[in-house]
Amino acid sequence: MQIGLYIHIPFCVSKCPYCDFNSVDGADQATMGRYLDALCAEVDALSQLPAVRDRAISTVFVGGGTPTIYGGDALGRLLEAGRQSLSIDPGAEITVEANPGTVSQEKLCRLRDAGYNRLSIGVQSLQARILERLGRKHSVEQGIAAVQNARVAGFENINVDMIHSVPGQSVKEWCEDLRQVVSLVPQHVSAYSLTIEAETQFGKWSRGGSLTAVAEETDAIMFEKTHCVLTEHGYQHYEISNYAVAGRECRHNLLYWNNEDWLAVGAGAHQHLDGERRWNVKSPDKYTTDIETKRDAVEGSERVSLSQRMGETMMLGLRKAQGVSMRDFGDRFGNYPMEVFRKEIDRLSLSGLVAVSEDRLALTPKGFRLANIAMMEFIN
Incomplete structure (x- = not known):
């Protein structure tokens, strides 16, 4: 991969x-x-x-x-x-x-x-x-x-x-x-x-x-x-x-936006790898000193739970014009968006912020203008 x-x-x-x-x-x-x-x-x-x-x-x-x-x-x-x-x-x-x-x-x-x-x-x-x-x-x-x-x-x-x-x-x-x-x-x-x-x-x-x-x-x-x-x-x-x-x-x-994996290096850089987030110290001077002395400048890390990964995949995916693929989401997590987030999707649909098709959930033109409101449904 x-x-x-x-x-x-x-x-x-x-x-x-x-x-x-x-x-x-x-x-x-x-x-x-x-x-x-x-x-x-x-x-x-x-x-x-x-x-x-x-x-x-x-x-x-x-x-x-x-x-x-x-x-x-x-x-x-x-x-x-x-x-x-x-x-x-x-x-x-x-x-x-x-x-x-x-x-x-x-x-x-x-x-x-x-x-x-x-x-x-x-x-x-x-x-x-x-x-x-x-x-x-x-x-x-x-x-x-x-x-x-x-x-x-x-x-x-x-x-x-x-x-x-x-x-x-x-x-x-x-x-x-x-x-x-x-x-x-x-x-x-x-x-x-x-x-x-x-x-x-x-x-x-x-x-x-x-x-x-x-x-x-x-x-x-x-x-x-x-x-x-x-x-x-x-x-x-x-x-x-x-x-x-x-x-x-x-x-x-x-x-x-697809909530996939990436490595990250440098002061304050955030990495996402195999279900774990980690981040480096923000100060460039401290970053440099830490790498020089111990080859590691990590300030913190956290495991991302399944519910977090699903919510973040929805939130980030809605940034894209094509939105979130129901099928890809189901293949990845074993559950489809409508099974996990039906209340949130119904609420956004009734508000005219998202459109639901057979395989896609995507922001409407109105939803693009109010994207932060729509996306936060899947984080809260």
Whole structure:
């Protein structure tokens, strides 16, 4: 059975005010060098786990933070460490996240030559005013150039990350962003609605009254505009916030949404393997020291019960446009969704949030707009 591999790089040039990911800025070269060594050591340690032996890695995802704060050679070394320690499938999807301000044409060529075959570029907006509001350090021109240069470097699978519902953003500005994105012809577009998280700088500004979230009605309009524009240009809406041309869906993220197994290395990384979740310490410094001293930076772990696995499979599966396959669920757990969650499904169906067919349970258009309400039925 194949599994995925997630590698977390927490370093950034600067911390964006809306970001609640495990990321830090201001790291020096020595700190980053030690951290890279620690990642390679943890990958090697994972290869010794009995549950990992004889299992092929079908996807690799290097995320952050800003992985491309490292040079192309360093990221190439990281991927080579994975190949030396683990059985990475020859046809694996190998993604690296990139910030437009940290990728030159030369670096992109080095990444492609090293074996990365999918690039996820954090463009976020193609409006200078919105980039400034988001605290992004790259320019509109750098965002466009990153996509164009990636194609020249040989990347045939490019994702562009975009954010809507930014405080102060108009529907007109978002529609212009969408028009510019489709003109760049990426294979994949991730279009996320910004959520103001409490512990971020945006959260502090919001509590202080200096930042006002976009109205729910405006957010809903932007969501609908996203669907209309991208599907009109040939993208398939395959997950709440994700669109792809046929065959270019993110295979790594589908592992998450199908509630399958993946390995994870790096500070704060969460792993799911054979019914057990485990997570590493969040501090990059402590992570590095722990790996150097004991080749292990695990902070905690838990066994996932059968009822938890079933509920999480429903919750995550409903993120996908195709929803949950009744047959696949039954084959996996020995019970069908209607046998386990009839009350929840009936309630959601009566509310118009899900549609039930012979073999599928999927969100309706209304359900996509209220996805969190629908999905939480299977967790509570």
